Amino acid sequence: MSIELIYILILAGFVGFEIIRKVTPTLHTPLMSATNAISGISLVGSLVAAGSDDSTARILGLIAVTAATINVVGGFMITERMLKMFKKKEK
Amino acid sequence: MDFTYLTEIVYLISAILFILGLKGLSHPETARRGMHYAEVGMLLAVVGTLVSGKILTWDFIIVGIVVGSAIGAAMAIFMPMTAMPQRIALSHAFGALAAVLVGVNEFIALSKHGEISQALMAALGFEVLFGALTITGSLMAFGKLSEMISGSPVTYKGQNFVNILSFLIAVGIFVYLIFNPTNSAMFYVMIGLSLAIGIFIVLPIGGADMPVVISLMNSYAGLAAAATGFAIDNKVLIIAGSLDGASGFILSIVMSKAMNRSFANVLFGAVGSPQVNTAGLAETRPITRFGIEDTKFVLEQAERVVIVPGYGMAVAQAQHAVRELGDELEKQGIKVEYAIHPVAGRMPGHMNVLLAEANVSYDQLLEMEVINPSMDTVDVCIVIGANDVVNPAARTDKGSPIYGMPIIDVDKAKTVIVMKRSMATGFAGIENPLFYEPNTKMLFGDAKKVMQELVTEFKKV
CATH class of the missing domain: 3.40.50.1220 (TPP-binding domain)
Known part of the structure; x- marks a missing residue:
């Protein structure tokens, strides 16, 4: 593990802070489901475990892949469903 | 061709798309386009991983993706909007579960070769510590919100003492593990204790405090994912986890300010219920009824x-x-x-x-x-x-x-x-x-x- 990972963490944290601060409060619920879907990125780690040739790793990986996929697929779908509802009425 | 290098580039593009995706949420008009960026980013990251050459067997991957997609899609399509708080709480549990399992797997694999560095143990420990308490904490929040368990605060004498003590013990084990990374028994004790802490901290929380708890769990789930990135040396995980962590953190601040609670109060999750206090002037004025x-x-x-x-x-x-x-x-x-x-x-x-x-x-x-x-x-x-x-x-x-x-x-x-x-x-x-x-x-x-x-x-x- 190298120090550059810590740089990435700090910088990403700052970027995240600045971007999220500008998210309109009206969209705070979609924000939660969207970040949830995005943090389903732990799927990539789960895939490697499920796709290994070690039986313990494969079983842990299978559960992890399932859980992460629920978040990724479900999270993005529900975010889209919510965002579709936010419309501006023509007057 | 070196696929590792290609995968790294794909991950970089994913990270950029995630950031652009969240940026879109600054306005309802740009939000949907932003989500499409983030979706493409996720697809790229998954494909990039699958072609990285690290995948040796495919059967469990296919099963997991098919089952996960079916459950995720069903929940997204059929869950009514009024059930959204429960759904969000549940998804934090799933996210944390994936992070913890990846962490446990990494710990087992590395223990076999007897080579866990202190820095790596710090990342793994942080990951499972926060991940585990997010799993049970979110499940508790889910249970309370969906009224499967009583939504009213459960309090007992010395509760704060028990909560703080168990958290201190867990942190103590964490520090011990950093210096003794081969003690796998303690690793699992820490996970067990952390699971218990998740239950403890949500027990005393009632319905109206839920926005703070959900935001906090959002943040913890993100931090656990970022720590996973450290443990398996994956940069896109660190970036996505930091974004999620920052988001939950900001929401926690917004919510705590709106409830006039101190920031420290939120950071340690000790939200608790306000004491029922009927002090103040008893009203003697009449009310006016309207039809x-x-x-x-x-x-x-x-x-x-x-x-x-x-x-x-x-x-x-x-x-x-x-x-x-x-x-x-x-x-x-x-x-x-x-x-x-x-x-x-x-x-x-x-x-x-x-x-x-x-x-x-x-x-x-x-x-x-x-x-x-x-x-x-x-x-x-x-x-x-x-x-x-x-x-x-x-x-x-x-x-x-x-x-x-x-x-x-x-x-x-x-x-x-x-x-x-x-x-x-x-x-x-x-x-x-x-x-x-x-x-x-x-x-x-x-x-x-x-x-x-x-x-x-x-x-x-």
């Missing part, structure tokens, strides 16, 4: 009407009826707006989602800070299912448990119509002087039924 016709009469005279929704609107599922009333008023040339308190409901943005579902235009949904300065020019304010967030005692009564909490200043409107089932106090158990003000009219009944009756009355003309 449907009286309400209609007052509304017809108005030029500007502001509707303030609370959790009661969600419980009564009254959002559609509320929007219908709004439409009727607009037909008469009355300006209609909605004032949303940050902690109205059970999660950040709860009221906005329900009203958007009912087809209320998003530019009519105004934040507390935006509406308050012009509250004295509002002719009629309709409070529906909200209580503590409009309690003027927060401004005036230093002895009140909610003193200092920012509220929507509905009492400054010319007329306030409070829709309520009964005179019962709100979540905080505090008397609300608003109900006794001379300009306040009480309209008792089920929010949805009363709204529908009002709409019918308007349609008669």
